[in-house]
Amino acid sequence: MSASAVVFYILSFFILAAGLLAVASRKIFRSAIWLLFSLTGIAGLYFWLQMEFIAAVQIVVYVGGIVVLIIFSIFLTQQSGKDLPAPVRSRAIFSVLAAGAGFMLTWLMIRRYGFHPVGQGTIDASVGNIGAQMLSTSEHGYVLPFEVISILLLAAMIGCIVIAIKTKPEDK
Amino acid sequence: MGSASLIVLFFAGVAFAAGGIAVARFFVKGTKNLQKGQAYECGIPTTGTPWNQFNIGYYLYALIFLIFDVELVFMYPWAVAVKKVGMAALGEIVIFLFILFMGFLYAHKKGALKWM
Amino acid sequence: MFLKKYISDVFGAVRSLLKGMRLTGYYFTHRKEIITQQYPDNKEEMKLPERFRGEVVMLHDEKNEHACTGCTACELACPNGTIKIITKFDMTPEGKKKKALDTFIYHLELCTMCNLCIEACPTDAIKMAQNFEHSVYDRSELTKKLNKPGSKIREGVE
Amino acid sequence: MDVVPQNMADKPFPGEVHPTAGGGILVTKLDEVINWARSNSLWPLVFGTSCCAIEMMSTAAAKYDWSRFGFEVARATPRQADVIIIAGTIVNKMAPVLKRLYDQMADPKYVIAMGACATSGGPFFYNTYSVVKGADHVIPVDVYVAGCPPRPEALLHALIALQKKIREGVS
Amino acid sequence: MLSIENITHSIDAWLNSMFHPTVVLLVESLIVGICAISLFAVLGLVLVLMERKVSAYMQIRLGPNRVGPGGTLQTVADTLKLAMKEGLTPDGADKFLFNLAPFVVIIVAMLILAPVAFAKGTQIWDLNIGVLYISAVSSLSVIGILMAGWASNNKYSLLGAMRSGAQIVSYELSAGISVISIVVLTGSLRIQDIIASQQDGWWLFKGHIPALLSFVIFIIAVTAETNRAPFDLAEAESELTAGFHTEYSGMKFALFFLAEYVNIFIVCAIAATLYLGGWMPLHIGHWTGFNQVMDYIPSSLWFMGKTFFLIFVIMWFRWTFPRLRIDQLLNLEWKYLLPISMVNLLLMTLIAIEGWHF
Amino acid sequence: MNKEELKVRLEALLLPPTFEEGAEWTTAVVDPAGWEGFARHLRSDAGLEFDFLFCVTAVDWRTHFTMVYHLTSTLHRHTMVVKVKLDHDHPSLPTVSDIWRTAEFHEREAFDLFGVVFTGHPDLRRLFMTDEWNGWPLRKDYEDPVNMIKL
Amino acid sequence: MIQEVGTTEQGELVINLGPQHPSTHGVLHLVITLSGETIKKVEPHLGYIHRSIEKMCESLSYRQFIYVTSRMDYLSSHINNHGCALCVEKGMQIEVPPRAKVIRVLMDELTRLASHQLWWGAMAMDVGALTPFFHAFREREAINDIMEETCGARLTMNYMVPGGVMADLHPDFQKKVKEFIRFFRTKIDEYDELVTGNVIFKSRMEGIGYLSAESAVSYGCTGPTARGSGVSCDIRKLYPYEVYGQLQFEEVTATGGDCFARYMVRMQEMRQSLSIIEQLIDNIPEGEFQAKTKAVLKLPKGEFYSRVETARGEFGVYIISEGGTTPYRIKFRSPGFSNLSALDHMARGYKIGDLVAIMGTLDLVIPDIDR
């Protein structure tokens, strides 16, 4: 096994372990931190896949944005020092079984299905290419989604504000 | 060096921090007393725990930040490509920013950027 | 209109900030403005004003004589009991008993350098010295005996 | 308030004087280096209760400038401070706070009693019902400096004395 | 001429000639690791001393001058002292996260080092997304602060951490836009490309007013991002005693302290790279003679000079200005810096497309 | 208004106080029961308008207590002193902290050091001493063998 | 009770500021109820430096008790001593020689300057600017040197005695003071440049900690705190003592009622003090510096109240004498005590950072409050 493969397995282990802890930890703040580690690990995986841009985006958006937001909302809404209630036993068993079964099923399907590279040649997933393709108005260009994203963000922002501000006067 | 450097730097960081902390562990025998481990609050025993709900006005900023952060992410590839694409890119970004700026104005108007 | 105010706000702010930076920058570049006196190294040239009150001392002349009659005026004048005078009875040549100073105990750790004792002393036996280096590791060292061992009252002081 | 004088409740005041830790003098090379470092980097806790604190500030200020010795990094939290300069009177209500601050400091830690009040109660020794007669009734003190207030040079002298004490490995 | 570039190359060549590639990789990793660690240590010592001296001179006093010649060993003593100080963990804290936080902060500071070009050809990893990588990774450090603040179980810490959370994320935006406005000019995120594009002059001079504006905004934003005064609300001493690191002592505190200074160094290095050409000597257009003279000064000196100058400016801020209040701080970002930098970016784009820059 | 005019003006009140002579300022003596009403008059009656309570003192006369209020008017610039005599065993007096806000702290101080109880005070607690402190230190009969070293 | 919980229902946080805290200037203990960053309530807890001075004075003679009062408001120690000396003189009907009067006023004004300088530095430090503190101390040191030369101490001088001052002026006094005035005139402009005009500082100050004139009076505020709200309350003007009646100076008032108004009042007061010193420094009458008094002072039976204007406001000394050598009861009316009581009123609804600024502009000296 080459060094690179070793790195991959360590990373995957890290991602899965942190993910598992994130959903299992009883302390909500720790849970958020484990989620953070898991997401960082995924960014590492992208680095390993030589998709640096996506990795950076992953860090910027998930780690720098979403997790911070989650932490803030934990401060706001939770007794973050208290333990979360343990899941109901029956429900936990059901969940484990369901998730396990689902996992097995999918895994079997994946094993059965052979993946074959379709395309030939490679394209450098550099930011330049991404940018060029994003801005191009040709058939494979993504300029429309690019603009649509801004509308989506606008909608999200307005939505957030409307929802979050709604109860403000009563607070004051 | 390539991406291996990340691993190297990561471990350098770990080693640095761990080394520093270990020295004190090894050499310093701290005295123990009852009050040492308690939280510091200007010399007065704390009451209650900060791990509680906490009324903060910061989260709206974080919400809006997240939106702008995503916008920023899309602007990196744009910025790299802008010279190649030329004027069209400027137009595209003007539309893009204009739409977001609307949201910004809206937020401003609604008072989301005012401190609560 | 709004834009104009906005821009002039920004400019005014930047101007005021730059002003402050100019001042600190001036001090940064002008070493002659530094007023630091390097204490332990400047001991020689350090001159304290003669009125500075550092501690109470009793004046002894070369014959190891002082002017204190043991009248306890200073003890009474002292607001916080810094001075304890222990008197004894000396025999005068005429065979009369005379009150005299035995020990002048001075609690430096209590003294507030208020000068009241000096004012009160009728014979100017004590005065304020300029010594200020009183740091000790053990506070009992601060309790001092002001009259030197074997000293006695100067002739003619009443 | 809930300032229970934890350490004072059981013993009536003036209580006992805390002895300063001392004794074993260490002389190995390593200790020498460590003591050199410690003595030259005494970060004081921001702690001043009354008039003496003003003279402490003067010591920090430009004319006397204790930063020449590396003392200027005044920390507001006891966790990061090395030395408490007790600048001012300690009263009974403050004593538990002082004790607590001292307790919460990370080892090694040192104490300087600045001024008559901290050394012995000073002007408030007699006829007062609320003043602690010397900070060493509350916490062990390494260096005492008399004066009311001691002039800045006197405080510097005390700091140098403390450096000497540390360097000799006495505490 | 002795330059860092030559040294690294010769070491690399020598290693490759002697050993198996894997061994070479390992040895090089080791060298890089040691270099990074010593860089950290040296930076910490130098910058702290510099800060103390700068503050002293601005405050008409002498500053440390008794420990070692001219006080140069002062920070060494401080570091040793901190290392020899008990690192206590409060009882009520979340011990695991409490001890993890300094690691996170330090590791993040380490990782940002990767694409920084210290001199011509001296760079740990010339990543193709250089500047994006830096802004991405540096956004991680906020997590370390939040973690520290929360895990301390101390009200001051928590307040400080949340302030700094809001502050860092906000200022990331205008810092990001400032970076983008330079990327627009260079058309690449790669640090070497950015530096190379300043062959004939630094962007600060070539880019007209918009470049200047974005430079100013960038400096302000990074000052805020590194929690430096006047934006040091996270550790506002007169309000929250020591902010998020109130409960940290000894080496754990030192690591936060160090990370702060290393972060300053890195952001200043980035600012120098983006606007002042990194290690690129001062070149003016086609004045070949002048340019050649400038080239005689080693590139590492250029880089360090620029970076330290910017660090000095940031220190200058600190010792001049009062601290902002938290709402003013966020106002500054959202009402002034962000709109201005957005408009500025559009101007910059125009300049870039039309080629109006020099 | 000078001293005499003030005296005349005060005598016209519903519950006229008695006066003490020989002091620097007009000195009125009232009893605890009438104090609150009197205070309201002083504060709001036209021509009096004593809006500035600048000193509140409690005095232990061994047999009784006196509360001394120094009042001044920022409008008319006249000053007067009001004394209220209190019982020694159970000193108690209605509060005036709703008339002059500053009285809130001053009364707490008097309570803390003398044990004078102000009825209706919003927050009557020890101010200087710790809550578990025993005794009223500024009373003349206060003895504290532990803390107080007599010279 | 709130303190039991630490956090109330609405996500409010109860936090202790002090007694050991950089911005409380000593050992003030504030219990703050916060909602987010907004202050809901401030509750001052005093007594961390309550030194029982009033009790102590009951056993000190009239000569002795003066020195303790310099430990109360140590920044205006001269002025405190002055108030006490005045009260004793009032009781004993001692006529103070004119030279002593002028010396006293000179010293008072120098003290006021030193106090305001320290306040300026400390206040700038509270709002986060560290350099002004050092600049302020440079000027303060100059005053301290002058003081030390004449009075023999830097901070707690004990220079006033009943009937005059303890010692005559030092021969160099006039020269040094003139030098200082010239020096300080240039520096006070630097103060404006460094802090007053600074946009950050201004925005930290303006509109913060509003105190209306009515509440200022009702809370018993005096000194610059009240004058910042437009209440005229300068004892030097209203009830002139010593030579203040013959001097040309203005009572500085501002109408803003916010922190900036209080700040400006103090800045102006420094200039006024300078002009008072300038008026007096060349006109020190010759003569005795101390009236002849008996060795043991005995106040007649009665009550004596005297007030002076310290750097923080009105300082009152109320002596009740039974005719003995010691006061029967002595009460110090300290300006800070009343000013502090308005803190809660002023701070509600503002942020923590504002609280620090408000406390800065109140210029609290805690031993003065606790006594």
Added chain:
Amino acid sequence: MNQVPLSHILFVSTALFFIGMYGLFTRRNMITMLMSVELILNSVNINFIAFNKYLYPEKLEGVFFSLFIIAIAAAEAAVAIAIIINLYRNLRSIDVEDANEMKF
């Protein structure tokens, strides 16, 4: 990179997906549920990238999809948290069960 077969990467993403599922099932708290959803979205992203890399190396479609997914995830998280906070303000609880009771 080439020594690791695609299926191993898929294993990771699938496992992560079901870990997220498990969290979604067991957690009652909206914030933790949101965290689980983030995990699920990430697992999908991994797939996009991996497929792009292994199967269609000449295209960038996968990259774009994951880019947009990240953008949408961010928007979704923002809105979700706004809703959670709003709910919390009204109900003083963010338990899903409690939220069910309140119909609005």
